[in-house]
Amino acid sequence: MRELGASIAGPVLAFSVLLSRLLLPPEADRGFITPLLFASVVLGAVFGGRRAALATAALAAIGLWLGSSEGFGLGTALSIAVAFAIGVVTGELRDRADRAERDTEVANARLRRLALRDALTGLLDRRGFDYALGVELARETRRGGHFALLVIELVRLDTVNERLGRSIGDTLLQVFADALEQRIRQSDIAARVGGDDFAVILPDTDARGAEIVASGIITSFRTNVAGIIPDDVGVSATFGIARFPEDGRASDQLLTAAAGRAAAVDSPADPL
Numbered sequence: 001m002r003e004l005g006a007s008i009a010g011p012v013l014a015f016s017v018l019l020s021r022l023l024l025p026p027e028a029d030r031g032f033i034t035p036l037l038f039a040s041v042v043l044g045a046v047f048g049g050r051r052a053a054l055a056t057a058a059l060a061a062i063g064l065w066l067g068s069s070e071g072f073g074l075g076t077a078l079s080i081a082v083a084f085a086i087g088v089v090t091g092e093l094r095d096r097a098d099r100a101e102r103d104t105e106v107a108n109a110r111l112r113r114l115a116l117r118d119a120l121t122g123l124l125d126r127r128g129f130d131y132a133l134g135v136e137l138a139r140e141t142r143r144g145g146h147f148a149l150l151v152i153e154l155v156r157l158d159t160v161n162e163r164l165g166r167s168i169g170d171t172l173l174q175v176f177a178d179a180l181e182q183r184i185r186q187s188d189i190a191a192r193v194g195g196d197d198f199a200v201i202l203p204d205t206d207a208r209g210a211e212i213v214a215s216g217i218i219t220s221f222r223t224n225v226a227g228i229i230p231d232d233v234g235v236s237a238t239f240g241i242a243r244f245p246e247d248g249r250a251s252d253q254l255l256t257a258a259a260g261r262a263a264a265v266d267s268p269a270d271p272l
Contacts, residue, residue, distance in 0.1 A: 118192040120170055121177035129191035129199055133251050136189070136201050140244055147203045147244050148210035151258040152180075152217065154196040155236040163233065172225065172235070179220040183213060199258075207241050214239040238262045 116128030124132060133149070140147055154176060161169040173196070180190050180198060189201040202210050218237050229235055240262030242248065247257040 121174055121192050123177055123180075123198070124189065124191035126191070126193045129189075129193050130251065132189045132191070133201060133254075136203065137244065137249070137251065140203075141249065145204065146206070146246075147201060148205040148207060149242040149244070149254045149258050150200040150202060150210045150214055150239060151193075151241075151255070151262050152198045152200075152214060152237055152239040153262055154198075155238055156233070157196040157235065159233055160229065160235060164229075168229075172229070175224050176217075176221050179224055180217050183216040183220055188213075199255075207243055210241045214241070 116124055116131065118125040136147060139145070154172065157169055157172065160172060173192070176198070177190075177192065180200065184190055184200060184202075187203050191199050193199045200213070202213060205213070218239070221237070225235075240258040240260065242254040242257035242261070244254060248254045
């Protein structure tokens with residue numbers, strides 16, 4: 001509403017001046033008419049951009065013509081041309097400034113998103129995850145909903161780094177991240193929260209649904225790395241699930257619950 005009011009300020013002023021010109025008695029002083037008409041063109045350009053400036057200039061042209069003692073003579077034509085020139089130039093400058101401001105906002109938003117991304121996997125990093133989890137907690141608390149928090153850990157990744165090199169370990173993390181993104185919904189939020197730890201926020205999901213997602217991710221990862229990693233390396237994965245609000249209403253409570261359950265199934269985890 002505020003932007004709309006600003007964009008029509010120039011045309012409204014020009015129309016008011018034009019109406020005043022028509023309503024004033026012949027003997028009244030009309031010396032203020034022309035300066036106000038030019039001021040309205042500038043006002044329209046500054047607050048509304050080129051379109052508002054041209055609309056204001058059109059109204060100002062009518063006012064300049066009606067206020068001219070010589071009719072539509074050379075002086076009037078020049079005044080109208082100047083009014084349109086002011087509108088075009090000033091309006092274009094305003095539009096360019098608006099575009100530059102929008103481009104800056106978009107660039108800053110991209111930088112903020114990149115700043116919260118893990119450079120290796122492209123998933124949210126820990127700071128991004130903490131922010132997303134806080135937003136989800138607030139949303140579900142407000143609407144009385146529920147969600148599941150899934151935590152997955154790649155086990156013995158350090159063995160891969162020692163025997164095959166860190167580049168292979170990094171590749172495994174990337175492959176796992178790809179498998180994770182392929183098995184979750186667009187509404188789910190995935191993050192790499194530690195060196196070999198991942199977490200997924202699953203809105204409107206119960207424990208059984210989270211188990212299905214976890215099994216699908218691990219199965220997809222196992223398929224993708226089959227034949228690449230030696231069987232004796234024994235890379236495995238464990239997962240734990242926490243539910244909101246049953247397991248807690250705060251980030252730390254949910255993460256602790258999920259991590260505790262992941263540790264509980266560490267022993268029977270099948271090698272990948």
